[in-house]
Amino acid sequence: MTKLKIASIPGDGIGTEVVPAAIDVLKTVSDIHGGLSFEFTEFPYSCEYYLEHGSMMPEDGLERLKEFDAIFLGAVGNAKLVPDHVSLWGLLIKLRREFEQVINVRPAKIFSGVRSPLVNPKDFDLIVVRENSEGEYSSVGGRIYQGEEEIAIQNAIFSRRGTERVMRYAFELAAKRNRHVTSATKSNGIVHSMPFWDEVFKDVSRDYPEIQTDSQHIDALAAFFVTNPSRFDVIVASNLFGDVLTDIGAAVMGSIGIAPAANINVNGKYPSMFEPVHGSAPDIIGKGIANPIGQIWTAKMMLDHFGEEEIGSVLLEVVESVTHDGILTPDIGGKHSTTEVTTEIITRLKARA
Incomplete structure (x- = not known):
């Protein structure tokens, strides 16, 4: 027992x-x-x-x-x-x-009997694996000055250990499913953390040659969640990107509930x-x-x-x-x-x- x-x-x-x-x-x-x-x-x-x-x-x-x-x-x-x-x-x-x-x-x-707001949701079945300890939600930064001179600084922290850990978890999960991992990135706009994210993703993927991969910028990825969610299997994302994507995922299911x-x-x-x-x-x-x-x-x-x-x-x-x-x-x-x-x-x- x-x-x-x-x-x-x-x-x-x-x-x-x-x-x-x-x-x-x-x-x-x-x-x-x-x-x-x-x-x-x-x-x-x-x-x-x-x-x-x-x-x-x-x-x-x-x-x-x-x-x-x-x-x-x-x-x-x-x-x-x-x-x-x-x-x-x-x-x-x-x-x-x-x-x-x-x-x-x-x-x-997609849940049988639950109406998706999408016209043709097909039979999507995906999982978002989100880094949950650092990234954009790191509590590093602060505020200085007051009034018109006030400045707020929020630092996003990406460690190789944390980034590799969440990616390996996603690959191991994909190995039990449909053997595909999509990386959520924004390396064309966020010039330090996201190229680093891409590099680690490429490094980790070498250890899983049987898993297919692709990398999508977060804006396009969010659009694909709405237009064609059935194309995805496992998505690995940073703290912020994963948070946003999973609310979209809940919405296209039909209810966050x-x-x-x-x-x-x-x-x-x-x-x-x-x-x-x-x-x-x-x-x-x-x-x-x-x-x-x-x-x-x-x-x-x-x-x-x-x-x-x-x-x-x-x-x-x-x-x-x-x-x-x-x-x-x-x-x-x-x-x-x-x-x-x-x-x-x-x-x-x-x-x-």
């Missing part, structure tokens, strides 16, 4: 609705799997916690969380209560950085963290219509991370059978509630047992 200790952080907004739904699904997976069990411990870290305690998590929060096998996160942010830069850097980004979650993985695919993500620690020192792409969705909090699929697909990625790829594939097949039959939340054209969609997924999982 494999027993996994999972730290659950519902966080803010609809995170408090979709995380319990996904946990119910994971418990069903455990019941039908036999050799797998989960032990969930919930932590209240959120904007509400900040208002009460003056921080997004306690001083020993990281010490508490590092003892778990993984972190299952819902959503972070409520700008009406706490500025976004405070909530994100106090919880989400803090966890990513302190736990060395250096790679972010976000898939996007179904998009999952994984923040991967590759050295085994700390837990990886799994979270959907969507935010806290303040406009639908408490209405019972939040789409649970993003969180449930994220649960599937967590299963994959622990080597349970077979049951993870079954889970995603069941989810897609539910969407195929029109059991959808309002964000993707349906009329069903969070609970109704979750219950149907659980019922069909049990029927597959």
Whole structure:
């Protein structure tokens, strides 16, 4: 029996609705799997916690969380209560950085029954592998002077170690899929970091002669995501470029509410963290219509991370059978509630047992 200790952080907004739904699904997976069990411990870290305690998590929060096998996160942010830069850097980004979650993985695919805004999306199935620790989101820089003389400097940091690491992860992933990696670059406009990125990509690709490669400037790549996403398999990108591309990927699927993500620690020192792409969705909090699929697909990625790829594939097949039959939340054209969609997924999982 494999027993996994999972730290659950519902966080803010609809995170408090979709995380319990996904946990119910994971418990069903455990019941039908036999050799797998989960032990969930919930932590209240959120904007509400900040208002009460003056921080997004306690001083020993990281010490508490590092003892778990993984972190299952819902959503972070409520700008009406706490500025976004405070909530994100106090919880989400803090966890990513302190736990060395250096790679972010976000898939996007056409879902049966979910209408893409594209006229002819074909059967696209792609994964963006994003460098998650440095790049354009490095916290190096500052501001000087005031008024008209004020200057803001933001430095993008690209290390060979970090760049090569994310590229090798992308190549290894492509080897299990359709054997193609696309590099997102902008070396015709960003004259130092992006030529460096291109050089490392060329160096790494020599170690994977069986993998086909191409390199696309980010502006053209973003356009191709809209005009022909089915041409892509695995895309490797810097922190900023990967962030932008994955929101486009979610959009062409039909809703950001179904998009999952994984923040991967590759050295085994700390837990990886799994979270959907969507935010806290303040406009639908408490209405019972939040789409649970993003969180449930994220649960599937967590299963994959622990080597349970077979049951993870079954889970995603069941989810897609539910969407195929029109059991959808309002964000993707349906009329069903969070609970109704979750219950149907659980019922069909049990029927597959």
